[in-house]
Amino acid sequence: MAASARATQSSKPPRTGSWQQDGDSSVLQFTALPMRMHTLALVITLMVLPIGAATAAMLISLDMMNFRFPVRVTIVVVGLGLAVPVCLIFFRTIRALATEYTVRLTPSRIDISSAREQQSFALQDIRLLRWRSQTDYARLVLVTGTRKISLLAGLRRARLRSDRSIVLPPIPEGYQQHLASLGFSMRRTWRAPDLVSFRRADGAQP
Numbered sequence: 001m002a003a004s005a006r007a008t009q010s011s012k013p014p015r016t017g018s019w020q021q022d023g024d025s026s027v028l029q030f031t032a033l034p035m036r037m038h039t040l041a042l043v044i045t046l047m048v049l050p051i052g053a054a055t056a057a058m059l060i061s062l063d064m065m066n067f068r069f070p071v072r073v074t075i076v077v078v079g080l081g082l083a084v085p086v087c088l089i090f091f092r093t094i095r096a097l098a099t100e101y102t103v104r105l106t107p108s109r110i111d112i113s114s115a116r117e118q119q120s121f122a123l124q125d126i127r128l129l130r131w132r133s134q135t136d137y138a139r140l141v142l143v144t145g146t147r148k149i150s151l152l153a154g155l156r157r158a159r160l161r162s163d164r165s166i167v168l169p170p171i172p173e174g175y176q177q178h179l180a181s182l183g184f185s186m187r188r189t190w191r192a193p194d195l196v197s198f199r200r201a202d203g204a205q206p
Contacts, residue, residue: 026172030101033099047090094155099114123179124182126200129143131170132192132196184200
């Protein structure tokens with residue numbers, strides 16, 4: 001009975017939003033959008049440009065109709081009327097594309113799986129591991145010589161109850177030290193202290 005209970009307990013999936021220990025591995029589940037940042041920026045740009053053009057065209061039409069209304073108010077009303085439906089469609093699309101991911105950190109590799117696919121990255125092949133915990137820019141980026149995966153978690157955030165500003169919990173301290181022992185250099189910036197990048201130093205031996 002005790003062995004069966006332990007087996008049942010160990011088979012339970014990790015809680016979303018917190019690292020769970022599974023033997024010598026750390027496991028995290030979160031919802032993310034499989035998209036690169038520059039792709040997201042391009043999508044937003046393609047959304048904004050037509051809205052701006054349509055707003056300008058509508059203002060010109062209203063002026064030709066001798067529509068007497070303050071210009072600033074007209075811009076706000078017209079802009080909102082066009083932007084709100086587009087934004088609703090955008091976020092509805094994000095919800096549809098977002099997927100539940102499981103990240104497993106092991107001493108020799110990083111496994112990333114979802115209902116659609118499963119990928120495994122040997123630490124010796126990883127060139128860059130980027131992790132951001134907070135804001136809408138929270139994400140996981142992993143780059144090797146032949147592959148790159150980018151998971152945007154900030155747009156579909158389920159913030160930690162202990163700290164509502166955190167979207168993804170930081171990489172466990174022990175694993176950060178493990179990466180350092182394998183030759184990865186860690187970098188943070190003062191502009192985004194929650195963003196940490198691990199790069200394999202040139203000539204480092206795995």
